[in-house]
Amino acid sequence: MKSSFRIAGIAVLALATATAAPAAPKKAAAKAPAIDATLMRQMVQRLASDEFEGRAPSTRTEPKVLNYIISQFKAAGLKPGNKGSWLQAVPTVEVTASNASALTVTGAGAPLSFRFGDDYVAGSYRAVPKTDIKDAELVFVGYGINAPELGWNDYAGLDMKGKIAVILINDPDYAMETQGGLFKGRRMTYYGRWTYKFEEAARQGAAGALIIHDTFPAAYGWNVVNSSWTGAQYYVQSANNGMDQTEANGWIQKPVAEKIFSTAGKDLAALTASAKEKGFKAVPLGLKAGFSFDNAIRKSNSHNVIGVLPGKQAPNEYVLYTGHWDHLGRCTADARGDDICNGAVDNATGIAALAAIAKASAKAGPARRSQVFLAVTLEESGLLGSKYYAEHPVFPLSQTVGGVNMDALSPTGRSRNYSITGGDKSELTGIFRNVLKARGLIETPEEDAEKGYYYRSDHFPFAKQGVPMFYVERGTDLVNGGTAAGRAAEDDYRIKRYHQPSDEYSPKWDFAGILQDAEINMALGRELAMSKAWPNWHSNDEFRLIRDKSRNGK
CATH class of the missing domain: 3.50.30.30 (Glucose Oxidase; domain 1)
Structure with missing residues (x-):
């Protein structure tokens, strides 16, 4: 099972410290635009519907899926991200x-x-x-x-x-x-x-x-x-x-x-x-x-969908938001005869959050750096869409600061704790911890570290090319029900729904946790987009030399 990638907190802007002389009153920092939870619910329901037949790449339903995502990116206020096109072709063998x-x-x-x-x-x-x-x-x-x-x-x-x-x-x-x-x-x-x-x-x-x-x-x-x-x-x-x-x-x-x-x-x-x-x-x-x-x-093309919000002061520096749109399509039928693996949690939730964050980011106005929204294909086949982009980037990776990845956001409600998937590997950890502190959330060690979640989603091909990405998990200490409820929900999904026809949308879903994830992902991405910093891997990390070489040769 891929973990739910749930990152914490919006950074709070501090007011100026008073000096000996009275300071002029300052305006309070503008509140970040609200994430549209209704939009996310509508998108998950549609993307996970039988109409899209499980969103298998390079099938008759791919154009319908792509057109729907593009329509949501347009409505959010994004611009086409690939030289006037929304799409990047990924040459595929089925x-x-x-x-x-x-x-x-x-x-x-x-x-x-x-x-x-x-x-x-x-x-x-x-x-x-x-x-x-x-x-x-x-x-x-x-x-x-x-x-x-x-x-x-x-x-x-x-x-x-x-x-x-x-x-x-x-x-x-x-x-x-x-x-x-x-x-x-x-x-x-x-x-x-x-x-x-x-x-x-x-x-x-x-x-x-x-x-x-x-x-x-x-x-x-x-x-x-x-x-x-x-x-x-x-x-x-x-x-x-x-x-x-x-x-x-x-x-x-x-x-x-x-x-x-x-x-x-x-x-x-x-x-x-x-x-x-x-x-x-x-x-x-x-x-x-x-x-x-x-x-x-069968040889064909699948596609990544790319939208962009151009930056204001440093438009040639980029922050990524990623999530995969594909799932398994038609798969082994269950006892009811249902052979559509709808992929509601995995990963209609991530794409819905991607569009909702884009919408809120557009309302917030241009950031210092450009923000790239990348809905990738072929994740379920080995992270191939993100691998292809990382090896054939539309925006140079030497100018890509980092980003956030969203995959399988769990409908289990809000949590009190978050963890860094893969452990403390880069200077992004400092931002993560500041954000947690600002929201009163607790950092806990990654649960189930033996499952290798770090290598199982679309941030990983970027890491292999030297780009650090947030890949963080909402913990199981739920506000309602605590760790017992959180672990029970995770186990239920992993055993009964993950990569099965039963991963379906339900109107009974609790979107509070998914909303929490989207708010937090936006906050971390926005922090990178507004900053002048270039967070690097720690000196002993396996990706540090790759990043240093990329940045030195930019």
Whole structure:
């Protein structure tokens, strides 16, 4: 589950301190324009309606979704942000698998056979008409990490050509209660993300990669994996049609992995414990696996929507507000036969907040810097829309100060606490804390840091290019109901609604918390837009050198 990105507070302008001589009376600071909560409710209801069929990119409904967002951006007072156009094309490949075979495992005793969907899922990043892996050796590579700076390489001495890497999810020290481990303990690093594990398997030349699903370290149940991997998959077009990727990537249920390891005469639990230790050596399982599926290939363009409010004093410096408009489209049907994953929370709420903040910002008048409102596509396919913008920016990233990202704002009411997702990584933290103080809110550590939320939304591609972004979470200490109610609501969404047809709008939603998030996101963005400061990453952060190089070469 992606966290609800809920940031705190509007900075209060201090009155001038009295001097010995009487000072002339000063006007009180103008109150920020109110966020239009009715607009947000209307937008969430519309974006999450069956009319938009789950907002899948590059489908017949994309133009309707884009036109609706553009109409709201226009009404808010934005100007087209891409050289007179509202849109930035993102060249896309859609790969839809069909006729998937069972996953068969041979080499010891009777062959094992596992069903697609129930036991395993897989897809290809290659734009080829058929994927057919036969008799590929299975190799357990622990957590599948190659981190030279940490002296860690799970692939040391291996030749993975023609083989399938069997990989554990998350980091080796995710089960720690603290964040003091080599891989930051409880806090997931990028090495723990499934996207990294597939990327590294491809760099190692593997034919395939299968991640062992385990609910706690994965942060979601098998139902989420199933719904996310059984429909169309989207990728940004590449010159080589993805041929530098593995032939297939996928997931297997943990009980499936246990059967496979047992057949190989191995104990998964014991090998998992070994994989947590530095110096772990990969273990060939002495088994071979095969599976196949057909691929329907369609190349098209999806689109980011870009609007801008030009700045007054420094119009060539930019602050970003981001949120993704896409969701899963049609997915695995539930017990009622509903096969539309409407994505009401994820992320109709973020787009509604984006438009409402734009409207309030326009009413507030020009800021010192330009404010860019970016509704990105293909987040659900691996943050591809924001990745494409970050690699092909309309506004130079060397002149982009930072920004705020909004994703999955929870309808659980106002909270007393907020936290920084990813931890204290940059000088944005100081602004965040000042804002919290101004609103009487409490900073608490990120909840569920092991779930790796920092790497799961659209600020991350900007971070990889050196741009710091606010990505902050409304806490579960609710004004009405406290932490018990807050955690119950979060668990209900994660288990029963996230990436499922049941993520639907309800008129019973409490918009107070979503309104709180929008007010706060606007405040933090406005603080950056009005400032002359250039917040940087802390000196020991992995993105600091990238930012320094970008700014020095501007």
